[in-house]
Amino acid sequence: MEARIGKTPAAEASVPMAEQVREFVVRYGVIAITIFLIVFFVATEDTFRKSTTLLSVLKYASVIAIGGLGVTTAMVVGGIDLSIGGVAGMAVTISAMTMVIYNQIGIIAIVAVLISGAFVGLVNAFLIVRLRIPDMLATLAVMFVVQGAKLIFVNGQSVSSGMPLPDGSFAIGHFTPEFLAIDAGFVGPIPMPVMILIVITLAMWVFLTRTRWGRILYAIGANPEATRLAGISVSRYRALAYVVAGLLAAVAGLILSSRIGQGDISAGNSLLLDSVAVALVGMSVMGLNLPNAWGTTLGAILLGTLVTGLTIAAVPYYAQDVVKGLVLVVALIFSFTLSRKKARYVSAV
Amino acid sequence: MDGPATQKAVVSLADVSMAFGTNRVLSGVSMEVFPATVKALIGANGAGKSTLIKILSGVYPEHGGEIRVDGKPVRANSPRLARALGIHTVHQKIADGVIPGLSVAENLVFDNLALPSFGARFSLAKILPRARQIAARLELGWSDEILRRDVFQLGIADQQLLLLARALDQEPRMLILDEPTSALSMAEVERLFDVIRSLRQDGVAVLYVSHHLSEIDTLADSLVVLRDGKIRLEQSRPFGWNDVVRAMLGEQVLDEERTIVEQRGTQVRLALRGVRLHENRPPQDIDFRAGEVTGVIGLLGAGKSELAKGVFGATPFTVGTMTLDGAAFTPRNPGDAVKRGVFLVPEDRSAEALLPGWSIARSVSLPFLSSLAPRGLVRQGAESRRGRWVIDELEVVATGEGHLVDELSGGNQQRVVVGRWLAGKPRVLVLDEPFRGVDIGARAGISHKLRDLAADGAAVIVNSSDVDEILQGCDRILVLVDGVVRSDTYISETTRDQIIERMSEIA
Numbered sequence: 070m071e072a073r074i075g076k077t078p079a080a081e082a083s084v085p086m087a088e089q090v091r092e093f094v095v096r097y098g099v100i101a102i103t104i105f106l107i108v109f110f111v112a113t114e115d116t117f118r119k120s121t122t123l124l125s126v127l128k129y130a131s132v133i134a135i136g137g138l139g140v141t142t143a144m145v146v147g148g149i150d151l152s153i154g155g156v157a158g159m160a161v162t163i164s165a166m167t168m169v170i171y172n173q174i175g176i177i178a179i180v181a182v183l184i185s186g187a188f189v190g191l192v193n194a195f196l197i198v199r200l201r202i203p204d205m206l207a208t209l210a211v212m213f214v215v216q217g218a219k220l221i222f223v224n225g226q227s228v229s230s231g232m233p234l235p236d237g238s239f240a241i242g243h244f245t246p247e248f249l250a251i252d253a254g255f256v257g258p259i260p261m262p263v264m265i266l267i268v269i270t271l272a273m274w275v276f277l278t279r280t281r282w283g284r285i286l287y288a289i290g291a292n293p294e295a296t297r298l299a300g301i302s303v304s305r306y307r308a309l310a311y312v313v314a315g316l317l318a319a320v321a322g323l324i325l326s327s328r329i330g331q332g333d334i335s336a337g338n339s340l341l342l343d344s345v346a347v348a349l350v351g352m353s354v355m356g357l358n359l360p361n362a363w364g365t366t367l368g369a370i371l372l373g374t375l376v377t378g379l380t381i382a383a384v385p386y387y388a389q390d391v392v393k394g395l396v397l398v399v400a401l402i403f404s405f406t407l408s409r410k411k412a413r414y415v416s417a418v
Numbered sequence: 419m420d421g422p423a424t425q426k427a428v429v430s431l432a433d434v435s436m437a438f439g440t441n442r443v444l445s446g447v448s449m450e451v452f453p454a455t456v457k458a459l460i461g462a463n464g465a466g467k468s469t470l471i472k473i474l475s476g477v478y479p480e481h482g483g484e485i486r487v488d489g490k491p492v493r494a495n496s497p498r499l500a501r502a503l504g505i506h507t508v509h510q511k512i513a514d515g516v517i518p519g520l521s522v523a524e525n526l527v528f529d530n531l532a533l534p535s536f537g538a539r540f541s542l543a544k545i546l547p548r549a550r551q552i553a554a555r556l557e558l559g560w561s562d563e564i565l566r567r568d569v570f571q572l573g574i575a576d577q578q579l580l581l582l583a584r585a586l587d588q589e590p591r592m593l594i595l596d597e598p599t600s601a602l603s604m605a606e607v608e609r610l611f612d613v614i615r616s617l618r619q620d621g622v623a624v625l626y627v628s629h630h631l632s633e634i635d636t637l638a639d640s641l642v643v644l645r646d647g648k649i650r651l652e653q654s655r656p657f658g659w660n661d662v663v664r665a666m667l668g669e670q671v672l673d674e675e676r677t678i679v680e681q682r683g684t685q686v687r688l689a690l691r692g693v694r695l696h697e698n699r700p701p702q703d704i705d706f707r708a709g710e711v712t713g714v715i716g717l718l719g720a721g722k723s724e725l726a727k728g729v730f731g732a733t734p735f736t737v738g739t740m741t742l743d744g745a746a747f748t749p750r751n752p753g754d755a756v757k758r759g760v761f762l763v764p765e766d767r768s769a770e771a772l773l774p775g776w777s778i779a780r781s782v783s784l785p786f787l788s789s790l791a792p793r794g795l796v797r798q799g800a801e802s803r804r805g806r807w808v809i810d811e812l813e814v815v816a817t818g819e820g821h822l823v824d825e826l827s828g829g830n831q832q833r834v835v836v837g838r839w840l841a842g843k844p845r846v847l848v849l850d851e852p853f854r855g856v857d858i859g860a861r862a863g864i865s866h867k868l869r870d871l872a873a874d875g876a877a878v879i880v881n882s883s884d885v886d887e888i889l890q891g892c893d894r895i896l897v898l899v900d901g902v903v904r905s906d907t908y909i910s911e912t913t914r915d916q917i918i919e920r921m922s923e924i925a
Contacts, residue, residue: 281791288784291773298732298770299785300756359775410775 091407096356098403099364102396103371110378117381124260126373128252131266132157132321132328134369136344137351138273139317144348144360145277146310147290148197148204153318153344155215156189158337160322162219165228165332168248169240175248179323186319187312189215194308212341220334228332244330251327262324266366269320273362276313286310287359346397347372353403358410371396426489428453428623429474429505429592435482436469436647443469444647447483451592456614456624458634461644462666462718462883467627470644471594474625475507476500487591504591508581508598510627515581516569523549523565525580529588542566556583556613575606582613592623599633611637629718631659631922660915663717663922667885680893680910681869683707687877688747688760688846693728693738695721696901701738704896704903706846711868711878713892715885717921721901722881723765726850729879730762731755742845756785759845763835763852765881771835772823779805779819782838808837813863829860836864840871847871848879853887865891885917897921 110117136153143150160182167178189211196207226232230243254261277283285306288296297303321344325336350371351364375396379389427450436444444466451457461467472478474485476495485492487503500507509515517525523542524531526549531540546565553560556579564572572580578598585593595614599607614624614637628634634641635657643651643665651665687708692701699721706712716722727733729740731749740747742758749755752762764770773781783790783801790800805819812833816826823831832852839847849868853861868891872878882888888895895912897904897920904920905912 275795279796280794281787281796282794284780284784284787284791284796288773288776291775292769294769295771295773296784298730298752298762298764300751300753301785302751302753 092356095353095403095408099350099354099367099371099400102399103367103374106371106374106378110374110381114378114381117378122377122381124263126370126377127263127266128260129377130366130369130373131262132324132340133343133347133372134266134366135269135317135321135324136340137347137365137369138269138362139314139321140344140348141351141360141362141365142273142277142286142310142317143204143208143314144352145283145286145290146307147293148307148310149208149345150193150311150314150318151205151208151341151345152189152193152212152215153314153321154337154339154341155212156186156315156318156337157322157325157340158334159185159189159215159219160319161326161329161336162223162228162332162334164248164323164326165244166222168244169228169230169232169242169332170234172242175245178245178248182319182323182326183316186315186317186322188315189318190312190315191308193315194311197311198304198307223332223334225334227334230331244327249327249330252324253327262328265320265324269317270362270366273317277362282306282309290359343369343372346393349404350397350400353400353408356403356408356410358404358408368400425453427451427486428488430486430489431474431483432486433483434470434473434485436466436473436478442647444473444481447644447647447649449642449649449652451623451625453591453623454618454621455639456618456626456637458638458641459625459627459644460629460631460634460641460662460666462629465644465666466647467644468596469647471507471596471625471627474500474505474592474594476505501588504589505594506585506588506590506592507594508578508585508596510597510600512574512577512581515584516577518568518570520569521566522560522569522572522580525569526552526565526584526587529584552583552587555586558583575602578602579606579610582610586613586617590622592625593617594625594627596627597629598626599628599630607633631662635659659922660919663918667883667918680908681710681872682893682908683709683872683877685709685743687743688729689741690729690735691739691741693735693740694901695724695728695898699901702901702903706877706879707894708845708875708877709872710893711872711880711891712894712896713888714879714881714896714898715883715888715917715921716898717883719900720883720898722883722898723850724901725898726762726765726848726879726881729755729846729848730760732762732764756842759843761785761839761842761844761847763832763839763847763849765850765854767828767831767835767855772831774824776823777805777820778809778814778816778823778826778834781823781834782808782819782841785838786842804841808834808841811840812837812867827857828855829857832856833860833864836867840867844871844876846877846879848881850881851883852880853882853884861887885914885921888917889914899923 116122136157139153140150163185164178164182167173167181168175193208193211196202196211197204230240232240234240250261252262256264277286285296285301289303289306293303321340322337329336347368348360348365350368352358352360354361354364354367357364372393375392376389379392430450432448434444434447435442447470459467459470469478473481476497476499479495485495492499492503517528521542523545527545530548546562549565558579569577598610602610617624626634626638640652640654641657641662642649643662645666645668651661653662685708686705688706690702690704692703694701714722714725724733728735731751731754734750742760747758749760779801782805787796790797802819808814809816809819814830814833814837816830823834826834836852852864868878868880880888880892889909892909894908895917896906897917899921904923
């Protein structure tokens with residue numbers, strides 16, 4: 070009956086057409102918006118055409134993307150990590166303290182930062198997995214603790230070379246050249262942070278989609294009880310996800326610290342919201358409707374393009390937030406409204 | 419008032435039917451509920467009880483047939499209209515009725531709060547007298563101090579009674595009680611029964627939904643058995659329990675010759691010693707032998723799932739020990755069991771086994787990723803081969819190993835879930851209600867595979883509440899009643915009637 074009605078040529082052509090458009094938008098919507106923005110800014114703004122601008126977009130994107138990959142990892146297991154910005158900010162202070170106050174070399178600062186990131190990840194995991202506090206609430210609390218704790222270490226002051234210390238002496242250390250190279254260095258023509266971003270995105274993509282550990286993380290996000298009944302220790306893998314998230318936040322903090330070149334106590338404050346936003350935008354890339362590594366990085370590039378372009382066009386920063394928000398809404402519409410796949414965003418609150 | 423015999427039905431159903439999509443859940447249900455009587459509604463899971471209750475209480479207004487109250491057809495039923503007509507329901511889930519964060523008193527008078535006559539001003543003092551009145555109706559004996567407490571400080575049983583008191587305050591003409599004793603202790607059940615008896619005396623019609631035959635035996639005047647959406651049996655006192663259980667489970671005349679050749683295992687694979695299936699019931703010793711399919715049959719709540727989850731370590735036994743091929747076996751979690759080759763096909767396929775959006779190949783490989791990814795990277799070729807093996811071996815209807823499990827039919831989903839474990843060479847395979855929501859073809863196919871698996875030396879355990887499922891595929895039958903093994907026989911030594919008789923013995 071229905072098939073017969075559908076036989077009229079017009080109806081037959083029009084229904085799949087709308088369906089095709091929908092499918093196209095769901096799959097390529099975010100990519101199309103990114104390309105459109107780049108073309109638009111290239112066409113309208115002279116400054117945007119320079120190759121340095123493209124690289125600065127990517128440099129800007131690198132910190133957000135790496136933080137976003139941390140959020141993504143937590144989202145893969147059906148959770149979220151709100152302590153990302155706090156950990157990155159803490160990384161800035163810890164790296165500055167290590168080098169400036171304790172006069173250590175850059176590599177030690179890097180190790181100290183990575184350890185601290187992993188440690189915060191473990192604390193998150195303990196609260197969420199063992200004490201069964203909902204992920205959003207636990208990481209929110211940890212965010213406050215981390216933000217406050219770093220200020221206690223430095224008496225609420227930014228750390229810079231030559232600053233007076235409580236014992237009356239002066240901080241003799243400084244940001245070492247190899248540490249500063251994390252942000253300012255190049256690998257061939259490619260800036261170091263962009264290189265780090267490429268490597269980490271690739272590594273996270275392989276980890277999440279090609280290894281058994283990543284597979285299990287996605288399984289937990291899809292159905293934790295079914296995963297448990299497949300004989301898998303769900304707690305252990307959820308903990309792993311938060312430790313990875315903490316490590317990635319620490320890496321984002323390292324780049325940030327190297328970029329600022331001093332222990333700025335306000336660093337990392339805006340990173341959390343940007344990271345969550347790009348992870349959400351990333352879900353809709355290619356119509357996957359799942360948190361994924363390439364999507365998150367593309368989301369960060371979209372955000373970087375937007376912010377750089379709008380800044381060049383002299384749009385005030387507060388108006389930029391409106392645009393950011395609108396882009397996020399559009400991406401969420403792709404994922405939750407237009408997509409036939411049920412978008413998965415679970416957070417128990 | 420006239421005696422019950424001459425009275426007219428308060429509520430009558432005429433040819434009521436209901437379908438969700440193509441799935442018919444009720445067809446041609448006609449029955450009458452009289453004042454001053456308790457009518458029991460019995461049926462296994464999925465028989466259509468809940469749907470019937472929801473139709474009566476106005477949740478599903480769009481059904482076939484007719485509901486009449488006092489002989490007058492009800493049009494455009496809604497929860498509000500049903501209540502206005504005097505049909506009140508106490509649902510099984512207490513959380514659906516009690517409002518957390520409000521006091522006991524507020525919960526008691528809740529139905530009055532929205533009335534215009536209540537006025538705008540609200541205070542606890544204003545509602546206390548009314549709350550006292552409602553509580554007194556059930557002789558709850560709650561002091562003002564208790565009435566002022568947060569409702570969650572009440573025990574589950576008291577919350578249940580609160581909901582009942584609230585329904586009674588509305589002066590119901592028909593009261594529907596859905597599994598009202600599931601949260602109650604023995605003493606509280608007695609109290610509830612007293613209330614129901616006094617309601618009956620006051621002329622209220624009670625529709626009592628339960629699968630506890632003993633409760634119905636003490637309380638009901640008549641009963642109706644529902645199976646697959648149809649009324650299969652109506653009885654008045656005295657009840658014939660054999661017929662009731664038969665009607666619940668299906669009356670297939672089963673002498674279509676048994677196709678299986680009984681296999682008896684000799685070697686004990688899994689031995690349970692002193693294991694408690696229910697907290698207050700005696701400990702049980704049970705042996706499962708390699709080379710045979712053991713069917714475990716019992717009604718809902720008999721302890722089948724506890725047995726399955728205990729063996730698999732999903733909910734470890736609190737009391738008792740197990741041995742697997744003579745070696746101690748104490749799985750603390752499913753991972754321990756999987757490592758020893760003890761697998762479970764859980765009862766609720768979509769909640770406990772399937773991963774939405776996952777392909778057949780991925781669903782199949784999940785428990786065995788460490789062997790498919792020895793150095794971390796999943797070997798996609800091996801994974802695909804395993805997916806294809808399951809598709810071929812269990813004859814799954816799918817486009818390929820990349821087919822998403824959500825898009826398969828129930829029967830094919832179950833084939834995938836069973837096939838996943840077969841691919842892992844089980845020593846013990848437990849299947850909890852493996853044939854629920856599964857078409858006949860898949861049932862036969864899976865059953866056949868289980869017999870092959872046992873013939874190859876595995877111990878297979880099939881939990882079911884369906885006699886015919888058990889008879890068609892098992893070698894040995896354990897009848898479980900209320901956490902206790904009532905009988906343990908090989909299939910050639912028993913009959914369908916004997917099994918039903920054992921199951922229907924009231925504990």
